[in-house]
Amino acid sequence: MTDIAIVGAGPAGLAAALRLHQKGFRPRIYETVSELRPLGVGIDVKVYGTKEFEELGLLEEFRAISVDAQESVFYNKYGQEIYAELCGTHMGYLHEQRFVHRGVLQMLMYRTVLERLGQDSVVLGARTLGYHQDGDKVTLDIEHVDGSTEQIVADVVIAADGIKSVVRRQMHPESADPVYSGITMWRGTTLMEPFATGGTILHIGAPQISSMIVYPIADDWQGSGKTLVNWVVEATRDESVEDWNQLGSIEEILPYYDQTQIPILDVQQMLRDAGEVYLFPLIRHDPLDTWVDGRVVLIGDAAHAMYPRGGNGACQSIVDGATLADKLATIEDPHEALKAFEAQRLAMVNGIVLSHRGEGYEVIRRMVEERTNGEPFADIEDVLPLAEADEIFSKYHALVGQPRPGHEAGDATGFRTKYAQTAH
Numbered sequence: 001m002t003d004i005a006i007v008g009a010g011p012a013g014l015a016a017a018l019r020l021h022q023k024g025f026r027p028r029i030y031e032t033v034s035e036l037r038p039l040g041v042g043i044d045v046k047v048y049g050t051k052e053f054e055e056l057g058l059l060e061e062f063r064a065i066s067v068d069a070q071e072s073v074f075y076n077k078y079g080q081e082i083y084a085e086l087c088g089t090h091m092g093y094l095h096e097q098r099f100v101h102r103g104v105l106q107m108l109m110y111r112t113v114l115e116r117l118g119q120d121s122v123v124l125g126a127r128t129l130g131y132h133q134d135g136d137k138v139t140l141d142i143e144h145v146d147g148s149t150e151q152i153v154a155d156v157v158i159a160a161d162g163i164k165s166v167v168r169r170q171m172h173p174e175s176a177d178p179v180y181s182g183i184t185m186w187r188g189t190t191l192m193e194p195f196a197t198g199g200t201i202l203h204i205g206a207p208q209i210s211s212m213i214v215y216p217i218a219d220d221w222q223g224s225g226k227t228l229v230n231w232v233v234e235a236t237r238d239e240s241v242e243d244w245n246q247l248g249s250i251e252e253i254l255p256y257y258d259q260t261q262i263p264i265l266d267v268q269q270m271l272r273d274a275g276e277v278y279l280f281p282l283i284r285h286d287p288l289d290t291w292v293d294g295r296v297v298l299i300g301d302a303a304h305a306m307y308p309r310g311g312n313g314a315c316q317s318i319v320d321g322a323t324l325a326d327k328l329a330t331i332e333d334p335h336e337a338l339k340a341f342e343a344q345r346l347a348m349v350n351g352i353v354l355s356h357r358g359e360g361y362e363v364i365r366r367m368v369e370e371r372t373n374g375e376p377f378a379d380i381e382d383v384l385p386l387a388e389a390d391e392i393f394s395k396y397h398a399l400v401g402q403p404r405p406g407h408e409a410g411d412a413t414g415f416r417t418k419y420a421q422t423a424h
Protein backbone atom coordinates (compact mmCIF):
# COMPACT_ATOMS: atom_id res chain seq x y z
CA MET A 1 0.00 0.00 0.00
CA THR A 2 1.37 3.38 -1.03
CA ASP A 3 2.24 5.45 2.02
CA ILE A 4 0.86 8.98 1.47
CA ALA A 5 1.53 12.17 3.46
CA ILE A 6 -0.66 15.24 2.92
CA VAL A 7 0.53 18.73 3.86
CA GLY A 8 -2.34 20.96 5.05
CA ALA A 9 -5.84 20.30 6.43
CA GLY A 10 -7.72 22.89 4.38
CA PRO A 11 -10.58 21.84 2.08
CA ALA A 12 -8.11 20.45 -0.51
CA GLY A 13 -6.11 18.29 1.90
CA LEU A 14 -9.21 17.01 3.71
CA ALA A 15 -11.06 16.18 0.47
CA ALA A 16 -7.98 14.35 -0.85
CA ALA A 17 -7.77 12.32 2.37
CA LEU A 18 -11.46 11.32 2.12
CA ARG A 19 -11.17 10.40 -1.55
CA LEU A 20 -7.99 8.37 -0.97
CA HIS A 21 -9.70 6.56 1.91
CA GLN A 22 -12.56 5.63 -0.43
CA LYS A 23 -9.94 3.98 -2.66
CA GLY A 24 -8.42 2.00 0.20
CA PHE A 25 -5.46 4.28 1.11
CA ARG A 26 -4.75 5.51 4.62
CA PRO A 27 -3.01 8.90 4.21
CA ARG A 28 -1.91 11.06 7.12
CA ILE A 29 -2.29 14.87 7.15
CA TYR A 30 0.31 17.23 8.67
CA GLU A 31 -1.24 20.62 9.50
CA THR A 32 0.63 23.64 10.82
CA VAL A 33 -2.03 25.10 13.16
CA SER A 34 -2.36 23.44 16.56
CA GLU A 35 -6.14 23.76 16.58
CA LEU A 36 -8.47 23.90 13.58
CA ARG A 37 -11.09 26.61 14.06
CA PRO A 38 -13.95 27.59 11.71
CA LEU A 39 -12.18 30.55 10.06
CA GLY A 40 -13.16 32.46 6.95
CA VAL A 41 -16.47 33.69 5.60
CA GLY A 42 -18.49 32.45 2.62
CA ILE A 43 -17.87 29.99 -0.18
CA ASP A 44 -20.23 29.64 -3.14
CA VAL A 45 -20.21 25.90 -3.88
CA LYS A 46 -21.01 25.28 -7.53
CA VAL A 47 -23.02 22.30 -8.80
CA TYR A 48 -19.89 20.26 -9.46
CA GLY A 49 -18.76 20.95 -5.87
CA THR A 50 -22.07 19.66 -4.46
CA LYS A 51 -21.61 16.54 -6.60
CA GLU A 52 -18.29 15.97 -4.82
CA PHE A 53 -20.02 16.06 -1.41
CA GLU A 54 -22.61 13.58 -2.67
CA GLU A 55 -19.86 11.23 -3.86
CA LEU A 56 -18.09 11.62 -0.50
CA GLY A 57 -21.31 10.44 1.20
CA LEU A 58 -21.70 13.85 2.87
CA LEU A 59 -24.61 15.38 0.96
CA GLU A 60 -27.09 15.49 3.85
CA GLU A 61 -24.50 16.85 6.29
CA PHE A 62 -23.44 19.44 3.71
CA ARG A 63 -27.06 20.45 3.09
CA ALA A 64 -27.61 20.89 6.83
CA ILE A 65 -24.86 23.54 7.11
CA SER A 66 -25.47 25.39 3.83
CA VAL A 67 -28.11 27.37 1.92
CA ASP A 68 -29.68 26.39 -1.41
CA ALA A 69 -28.70 28.96 -4.06
CA GLN A 70 -31.83 29.87 -6.03
CA GLU A 71 -31.13 32.93 -8.16
CA SER A 72 -28.23 35.19 -9.05
CA VAL A 73 -29.00 38.86 -9.79
CA PHE A 74 -26.71 41.55 -11.24
CA TYR A 75 -27.00 45.31 -10.61
CA ASN A 76 -25.24 48.49 -11.66
CA LYS A 77 -23.94 50.89 -9.01
CA TYR A 78 -27.33 52.59 -8.74
CA GLY A 79 -29.05 49.29 -7.94
CA GLN A 80 -30.71 48.91 -11.36
CA GLU A 81 -31.07 45.29 -12.40
CA ILE A 82 -28.92 44.20 -15.36
CA TYR A 83 -29.43 40.45 -15.57
CA ALA A 84 -30.54 37.41 -13.56
CA GLU A 85 -30.14 33.67 -13.84
CA LEU A 86 -31.35 30.72 -11.81
CA CYS A 87 -28.89 28.55 -9.89
CA GLY A 88 -28.29 24.83 -9.46
CA THR A 89 -31.32 22.57 -9.71
CA HIS A 90 -33.51 25.66 -10.26
CA MET A 91 -31.61 26.14 -13.53
CA GLY A 92 -31.95 22.45 -14.48
CA TYR A 93 -28.61 21.12 -13.25
CA LEU A 94 -28.65 17.71 -11.55
CA HIS A 95 -27.03 19.12 -8.42
CA GLU A 96 -27.66 22.10 -6.19
CA GLN A 97 -25.45 25.15 -5.96
CA ARG A 98 -25.08 25.96 -2.26
CA PHE A 99 -23.65 28.75 -0.11
CA VAL A 100 -21.68 27.81 2.99
CA HIS A 101 -19.41 29.20 5.70
CA ARG A 102 -15.88 28.14 4.72
CA GLY A 103 -14.83 27.33 8.29
CA VAL A 104 -17.99 25.36 9.10
CA LEU A 105 -17.46 23.31 5.93
CA GLN A 106 -13.81 22.69 6.84
CA MET A 107 -14.86 21.48 10.31
CA LEU A 108 -17.40 19.05 8.79
CA MET A 109 -14.68 17.61 6.53
CA TYR A 110 -12.19 17.48 9.42
CA ARG A 111 -14.61 15.57 11.69
CA THR A 112 -15.36 13.15 8.86
CA VAL A 113 -11.66 12.49 8.25
CA LEU A 114 -11.16 11.70 11.96
CA GLU A 115 -14.21 9.39 11.97
CA ARG A 116 -13.30 7.51 8.81
CA LEU A 117 -9.49 7.47 8.88
CA GLY A 118 -8.93 7.50 12.66
CA GLN A 119 -8.09 10.09 15.29
CA ASP A 120 -4.38 9.90 14.47
CA SER A 121 -4.91 10.67 10.77
CA VAL A 122 -4.43 14.44 11.25
CA VAL A 123 -1.30 15.66 13.04
CA LEU A 124 -1.86 19.24 14.22
CA GLY A 125 0.89 21.73 15.11
CA ALA A 126 3.14 20.14 12.45
CA ARG A 127 4.60 22.66 10.02
CA THR A 128 6.27 21.44 6.85
CA LEU A 129 9.57 23.22 6.18
CA GLY A 130 10.50 21.47 2.94
CA TYR A 131 11.07 18.12 1.24
CA HIS A 132 13.79 16.05 -0.38
CA GLN A 133 13.65 12.92 -2.49
CA ASP A 134 15.84 9.88 -2.58
CA GLY A 135 15.08 6.93 -4.86
CA ASP A 136 11.46 5.96 -4.31
CA LYS A 137 10.98 7.88 -1.08
CA VAL A 138 10.11 11.49 -0.17
CA THR A 139 11.20 12.97 3.16
CA LEU A 140 9.26 15.85 4.68
CA ASP A 141 10.99 18.09 7.21
CA ILE A 142 8.46 18.89 9.91
CA GLU A 143 8.68 21.32 12.80
CA HIS A 144 6.27 20.66 15.68
CA VAL A 145 4.67 23.42 17.67
CA ASP A 146 6.94 22.68 20.67
CA GLY A 147 9.97 23.41 18.46
CA SER A 148 10.99 19.77 17.98
CA THR A 149 11.67 18.56 14.45
CA GLU A 150 10.89 15.30 12.71
CA GLN A 151 11.45 13.71 9.32
CA ILE A 152 8.47 11.91 7.79
CA VAL A 153 9.22 9.43 5.02
CA ALA A 154 6.46 8.62 2.51
CA ASP A 155 6.01 7.14 -0.97
CA VAL A 156 3.99 10.17 -2.12
CA VAL A 157 3.58 13.70 -0.74
CA ILE A 158 0.45 15.72 -1.56
CA ALA A 159 1.03 19.41 -0.86
CA ALA A 160 -2.26 21.14 -0.01
CA ASP A 161 -0.67 23.97 1.96
CA GLY A 162 -2.61 26.85 0.43
CA ILE A 163 -1.73 30.19 -1.16
CA LYS A 164 1.55 30.60 0.70
CA SER A 165 2.66 27.02 0.04
CA VAL A 166 6.24 26.32 1.10
CA VAL A 167 6.23 23.23 -1.12
CA ARG A 168 5.32 25.31 -4.20
CA ARG A 169 8.04 27.79 -3.27
CA GLN A 170 10.60 24.96 -3.19
CA MET A 171 9.29 23.37 -6.41
CA HIS A 172 9.00 26.67 -8.32
CA PRO A 173 11.40 29.20 -6.75
CA GLU A 174 11.20 31.32 -9.91
CA SER A 175 7.51 32.06 -9.35
CA ALA A 176 7.75 32.40 -5.57
CA ASP A 177 7.12 36.13 -5.45
CA PRO A 178 3.49 36.92 -6.17
CA VAL A 179 2.38 40.30 -7.47
CA TYR A 180 -0.27 42.47 -5.78
CA SER A 181 -3.02 43.25 -8.27
CA GLY A 182 -3.88 46.64 -6.75
CA ILE A 183 -7.30 45.34 -5.71
CA THR A 184 -8.28 44.45 -2.15
CA MET A 185 -11.30 42.55 -0.86
CA TRP A 186 -13.18 43.54 2.27
CA ARG A 187 -14.91 40.36 3.47
CA GLY A 188 -17.53 40.25 6.21
CA THR A 189 -20.78 38.80 7.50
CA THR A 190 -23.96 40.38 8.85
CA LEU A 191 -26.57 38.61 10.97
CA MET A 192 -29.96 39.75 9.62
CA GLU A 193 -33.39 38.81 8.30
CA PRO A 194 -33.27 36.84 5.01
CA PHE A 195 -33.80 38.85 1.80
CA ALA A 196 -35.53 38.00 -1.52
CA THR A 197 -35.85 34.20 -1.96
CA GLY A 198 -33.58 33.47 1.01
CA GLY A 199 -31.20 31.93 -1.53
CA THR A 200 -30.44 34.97 -3.70
CA ILE A 201 -26.90 36.10 -4.57
CA LEU A 202 -26.44 39.75 -5.56
CA HIS A 203 -23.63 41.17 -7.73
CA ILE A 204 -23.55 44.95 -7.39
CA GLY A 205 -21.61 47.90 -8.81
CA ALA A 206 -19.20 48.83 -11.57
CA PRO A 207 -16.07 46.63 -11.24
CA GLN A 208 -13.82 49.47 -12.46
CA ILE A 209 -14.83 51.42 -9.30
CA SER A 210 -15.99 48.87 -6.75
CA SER A 211 -17.83 45.57 -6.79
CA MET A 212 -19.95 43.89 -4.11
CA ILE A 213 -21.18 40.28 -3.87
CA VAL A 214 -23.79 39.35 -1.22
CA TYR A 215 -25.24 35.93 -0.37
CA PRO A 216 -26.65 34.09 2.66
CA ILE A 217 -24.46 31.30 4.10
CA ALA A 218 -26.51 29.95 7.03
CA ASP A 219 -30.11 30.11 8.18
CA ASP A 220 -30.85 30.28 11.91
CA TRP A 221 -27.14 30.92 12.53
CA GLN A 222 -26.16 29.41 15.88
CA GLY A 223 -29.83 29.28 16.94
CA SER A 224 -30.28 33.07 16.56
CA GLY A 225 -33.29 32.71 14.23
CA LYS A 226 -31.45 35.02 11.80
CA THR A 227 -29.59 34.47 8.56
CA LEU A 228 -25.83 34.92 8.33
CA VAL A 229 -25.21 36.93 5.17
CA ASN A 230 -21.77 36.96 3.56
CA TRP A 231 -20.60 40.00 1.62
CA VAL A 232 -17.39 40.83 -0.23
CA VAL A 233 -16.46 44.28 -1.56
CA GLU A 234 -13.59 44.81 -4.00
CA ALA A 235 -11.87 48.17 -4.45
CA THR A 236 -8.37 49.47 -5.06
CA ARG A 237 -6.10 49.96 -2.04
CA ASP A 238 -2.42 50.28 -1.25
CA GLU A 239 -1.90 46.81 0.19
CA SER A 240 0.31 43.80 -0.13
CA VAL A 241 0.01 41.35 2.77
CA GLU A 242 -1.68 38.09 1.79
CA ASP A 243 -3.30 36.99 5.04
CA TRP A 244 -6.84 35.63 5.44
CA ASN A 245 -7.06 37.01 9.02
CA GLN A 246 -6.22 40.74 8.51
CA LEU A 247 -8.90 43.11 9.87
CA GLY A 248 -10.34 46.07 7.92
CA SER A 249 -13.02 48.75 8.32
CA ILE A 250 -16.32 49.36 6.49
CA GLU A 251 -15.75 53.15 6.60
CA GLU A 252 -13.41 52.71 3.63
CA ILE A 253 -16.07 51.04 1.47
CA LEU A 254 -19.39 52.65 2.48
CA PRO A 255 -18.92 55.69 0.18
CA TYR A 256 -18.84 53.43 -2.91
CA TYR A 257 -22.45 52.39 -2.22
CA ASP A 258 -24.13 55.59 -1.05
CA GLN A 259 -26.09 55.84 -4.34
CA THR A 260 -27.09 52.16 -4.41
CA GLN A 261 -30.79 51.49 -3.93
CA ILE A 262 -31.81 47.89 -4.40
CA PRO A 263 -35.49 47.09 -3.80
CA ILE A 264 -34.74 43.85 -1.94
CA LEU A 265 -31.82 44.85 0.31
CA ASP A 266 -30.55 47.94 2.14
CA VAL A 267 -26.85 47.40 1.39
CA GLN A 268 -25.60 50.36 3.45
CA GLN A 269 -27.43 49.05 6.53
CA MET A 270 -26.08 45.55 5.92
CA LEU A 271 -22.51 46.90 5.82
CA ARG A 272 -23.03 49.00 8.96
CA ASP A 273 -24.44 46.00 10.86
CA ALA A 274 -21.52 43.74 9.98
CA GLY A 275 -19.40 41.89 12.52
CA GLU A 276 -15.65 41.68 11.90
CA VAL A 277 -14.40 42.77 8.49
CA TYR A 278 -11.38 41.04 6.95
CA LEU A 279 -9.05 42.45 4.32
CA PHE A 280 -7.65 40.25 1.60
CA PRO A 281 -5.49 41.62 -1.21
CA LEU A 282 -5.89 39.98 -4.60
CA ILE A 283 -2.49 38.51 -5.34
CA ARG A 284 -1.58 37.40 -8.82
CA HIS A 285 0.01 33.95 -8.78
CA ASP A 286 1.04 32.92 -12.25
CA PRO A 287 -0.32 29.57 -13.47
CA LEU A 288 2.35 26.86 -13.11
CA ASP A 289 3.50 24.65 -15.99
CA THR A 290 3.80 21.62 -13.71
CA TRP A 291 2.45 20.58 -10.32
CA VAL A 292 4.63 17.49 -10.02
CA ASP A 293 8.21 16.97 -8.89
CA GLY A 294 9.01 13.25 -8.75
CA ARG A 295 6.64 11.90 -6.10
CA VAL A 296 5.50 15.28 -4.79
CA VAL A 297 2.34 16.91 -6.14
CA LEU A 298 0.69 20.27 -5.51
CA ILE A 299 -3.10 20.48 -5.21
CA GLY A 300 -5.67 23.14 -4.24
CA ASP A 301 -4.52 26.73 -3.79
CA ALA A 302 -0.89 25.54 -3.59
CA ALA A 303 -1.20 24.45 -7.24
CA HIS A 304 -3.66 26.93 -8.68
CA ALA A 305 -4.25 29.90 -6.38
CA MET A 306 -6.87 32.04 -8.09
CA TYR A 307 -8.66 35.21 -7.17
CA PRO A 308 -11.34 34.08 -4.70
CA ARG A 309 -14.16 35.06 -7.01
CA GLY A 310 -17.11 32.79 -7.65
CA GLY A 311 -16.29 29.78 -5.47
CA ASN A 312 -14.26 27.96 -8.07
CA GLY A 313 -11.03 28.01 -6.01
CA ALA A 314 -12.56 25.90 -3.26
CA CYS A 315 -14.58 23.66 -5.61
CA GLN A 316 -11.66 22.97 -7.95
CA SER A 317 -9.49 22.17 -4.91
CA ILE A 318 -12.01 19.56 -3.81
CA VAL A 319 -12.20 18.04 -7.31
CA ASP A 320 -8.38 17.66 -7.26
CA GLY A 321 -8.68 15.05 -4.49
CA ALA A 322 -11.09 12.88 -6.47
CA THR A 323 -8.97 12.84 -9.63
CA LEU A 324 -5.74 12.27 -7.73
CA ALA A 325 -7.15 9.37 -5.69
CA ASP A 326 -8.46 7.79 -8.86
CA LYS A 327 -5.06 7.96 -10.59
CA LEU A 328 -3.15 6.67 -7.54
CA ALA A 329 -5.58 3.75 -7.29
CA THR A 330 -5.38 2.75 -10.95
CA ILE A 331 -1.78 3.53 -12.03
CA GLU A 332 0.88 1.48 -10.32
CA ASP A 333 3.85 3.84 -10.62
CA PRO A 334 3.22 6.80 -8.25
CA HIS A 335 5.08 9.34 -10.41
CA GLU A 336 3.09 8.26 -13.48
CA ALA A 337 -0.11 8.53 -11.43
CA LEU A 338 0.75 12.10 -10.38
CA LYS A 339 1.57 13.02 -13.99
CA ALA A 340 -1.75 11.53 -15.15
CA PHE A 341 -3.55 13.66 -12.53
CA GLU A 342 -1.72 16.73 -13.80
CA ALA A 343 -2.51 15.87 -17.44
CA GLN A 344 -6.21 15.69 -16.65
CA ARG A 345 -6.43 18.85 -14.55
CA LEU A 346 -3.68 21.42 -15.20
CA ALA A 347 -4.70 23.04 -18.48
CA MET A 348 -8.36 23.28 -17.54
CA VAL A 349 -7.74 24.73 -14.05
CA ASN A 350 -5.11 27.18 -15.33
CA GLY A 351 -7.80 28.39 -17.74
CA ILE A 352 -10.01 29.23 -14.75
CA VAL A 353 -7.11 30.98 -12.96
CA LEU A 354 -6.67 33.26 -15.98
CA SER A 355 -10.38 33.79 -16.46
CA HIS A 356 -10.73 34.93 -12.83
CA ARG A 357 -8.02 37.51 -13.42
CA GLY A 358 -10.38 39.00 -15.86
CA GLU A 359 -13.86 39.27 -14.53
CA GLY A 360 -15.51 36.07 -15.78
CA TYR A 361 -19.23 36.75 -16.22
CA GLU A 362 -18.96 39.80 -13.92
CA VAL A 363 -17.74 41.61 -17.05
CA ILE A 364 -21.39 42.43 -17.82
CA ARG A 365 -21.36 45.04 -15.06
CA ARG A 366 -18.26 46.69 -16.55
CA MET A 367 -19.92 46.67 -19.99
CA VAL A 368 -23.03 48.40 -18.63
CA GLU A 369 -20.96 51.05 -16.82
CA GLU A 370 -19.02 51.78 -20.02
CA ARG A 371 -22.05 51.76 -22.31
CA THR A 372 -23.98 54.15 -20.05
CA ASN A 373 -20.98 56.40 -19.27
CA GLY A 374 -21.65 55.69 -15.62
CA GLU A 375 -25.20 57.07 -15.76
CA PRO A 376 -28.47 55.29 -14.85
CA PHE A 377 -30.21 53.64 -17.84
CA ALA A 378 -33.81 53.82 -19.00
CA ASP A 379 -34.14 50.31 -20.47
CA ILE A 380 -31.52 47.60 -19.96
CA GLU A 381 -32.46 45.91 -23.27
CA ASP A 382 -31.02 48.98 -25.04
CA VAL A 383 -27.77 48.67 -23.08
CA LEU A 384 -27.17 44.94 -22.66
CA PRO A 385 -29.75 42.73 -24.38
CA LEU A 386 -30.62 39.50 -22.57
CA ALA A 387 -29.31 37.37 -25.46
CA GLU A 388 -25.86 39.02 -25.34
CA ALA A 389 -25.55 38.46 -21.59
CA ASP A 390 -26.76 34.87 -22.00
CA GLU A 391 -23.93 34.15 -24.42
CA ILE A 392 -21.32 35.43 -21.92
CA PHE A 393 -22.76 33.33 -19.11
CA SER A 394 -23.02 30.17 -21.17
CA LYS A 395 -19.37 30.40 -22.24
CA TYR A 396 -18.22 30.92 -18.64
CA HIS A 397 -20.23 28.00 -17.24
CA ALA A 398 -18.79 25.71 -19.93
CA LEU A 399 -15.24 26.89 -19.12
CA VAL A 400 -15.51 25.95 -15.42
CA GLY A 401 -16.91 22.53 -16.27
CA GLN A 402 -20.64 23.00 -15.77
CA PRO A 403 -22.17 23.76 -19.20
CA ARG A 404 -25.52 25.45 -18.81
CA PRO A 405 -28.45 23.06 -19.32
CA GLY A 406 -30.70 23.99 -22.22
CA HIS A 407 -28.32 26.46 -23.80
CA GLU A 408 -27.23 24.01 -26.53
CA ALA A 409 -30.82 24.23 -27.76
CA GLY A 410 -30.37 28.00 -28.07
CA ASP A 411 -32.78 28.82 -25.24
CA ALA A 412 -32.45 32.18 -23.54
CA THR A 413 -31.83 31.15 -19.94
CA GLY A 414 -31.30 34.50 -18.24
CA PHE A 415 -34.28 36.56 -17.10
CA ARG A 416 -35.47 39.75 -15.41
CA THR A 417 -36.68 39.25 -11.83
CA LYS A 418 -40.00 40.47 -10.51
CA TYR A 419 -38.10 43.16 -8.57
CA ALA A 420 -36.53 44.54 -11.75
CA GLN A 421 -36.81 48.27 -12.22
CA THR A 422 -35.57 49.97 -15.29
CA ALA A 423 -35.46 53.66 -14.41
CA HIS A 424 -34.56 55.63 -11.29
Ligand SMILES: Cc1cc2nc3c(=O)[nH]c(=O)nc-3n(C[C@H](O)[C@H](O)[C@H](O)COP(=O)(O)OP(=O)(O)OC[C@H]3O[C@@H](n4cnc5c(N)ncnc54)[C@H](O)[C@@H]3O)c2cc1C
Residues within 6 Å of the ligand: 007, 008, 009, 010, 011, 012, 013, 030, 031, 032, 033, 039, 040, 041, 042, 043, 102, 126, 127, 128, 129, 160, 161, 162, 163, 164, 165, 166, 187, 244, 245, 299, 300, 301, 302, 308, 311, 313, 314, 315, 317
Ligand atom coordinates in the same frame (compact mmCIF):
# COMPACT_ATOMS: atom_id res chain seq x y z
C1 LIG B 1 -8.00 31.00 7.45
C2 LIG B 1 -8.51 30.89 6.04
C3 LIG B 1 -9.70 31.55 5.71
C4 LIG B 1 -10.20 31.48 4.41
N1 LIG B 1 -11.36 32.13 4.11
C5 LIG B 1 -11.89 32.02 2.89
C6 LIG B 1 -13.13 32.65 2.57
O1 LIG B 1 -13.75 33.28 3.39
N2 LIG B 1 -13.64 32.52 1.30
C7 LIG B 1 -12.96 31.81 0.35
O2 LIG B 1 -13.44 31.69 -0.78
N3 LIG B 1 -11.78 31.20 0.63
C8 LIG B 1 -11.24 31.29 1.87
N4 LIG B 1 -10.06 30.67 2.15
C9 LIG B 1 -9.37 29.95 1.07
C10 LIG B 1 -10.05 28.67 0.70
O3 LIG B 1 -10.13 27.81 1.80
C11 LIG B 1 -9.25 28.08 -0.43
O4 LIG B 1 -9.22 28.98 -1.50
C12 LIG B 1 -9.81 26.80 -1.01
O5 LIG B 1 -10.75 26.21 -0.19
C13 LIG B 1 -8.69 25.83 -1.29
O6 LIG B 1 -8.29 25.26 -0.09
P1 LIG B 1 -6.85 24.73 0.20
O7 LIG B 1 -7.07 23.58 1.12
O8 LIG B 1 -6.07 24.51 -1.03
O9 LIG B 1 -6.14 25.94 0.95
P2 LIG B 1 -6.41 26.55 2.40
O10 LIG B 1 -7.83 26.61 2.71
O11 LIG B 1 -5.63 27.80 2.46
O12 LIG B 1 -5.74 25.46 3.38
C14 LIG B 1 -4.34 25.26 3.48
C15 LIG B 1 -4.03 24.58 4.79
O13 LIG B 1 -2.64 24.27 4.85
C16 LIG B 1 -2.12 24.68 6.09
N5 LIG B 1 -0.69 24.97 5.91
C17 LIG B 1 -0.16 26.06 5.31
N6 LIG B 1 1.18 26.00 5.31
C18 LIG B 1 1.50 24.83 5.91
C19 LIG B 1 2.74 24.19 6.20
N7 LIG B 1 3.93 24.75 5.87
N8 LIG B 1 2.73 23.00 6.85
C20 LIG B 1 1.52 22.41 7.19
N9 LIG B 1 0.33 22.98 6.94
C21 LIG B 1 0.32 24.17 6.29
C22 LIG B 1 -2.97 25.88 6.46
O14 LIG B 1 -2.95 26.14 7.85
C23 LIG B 1 -4.35 25.46 5.98
O15 LIG B 1 -5.06 24.74 6.95
C24 LIG B 1 -9.51 30.74 3.42
C25 LIG B 1 -8.31 30.08 3.75
C26 LIG B 1 -7.81 30.14 5.04
C27 LIG B 1 -6.51 29.42 5.39
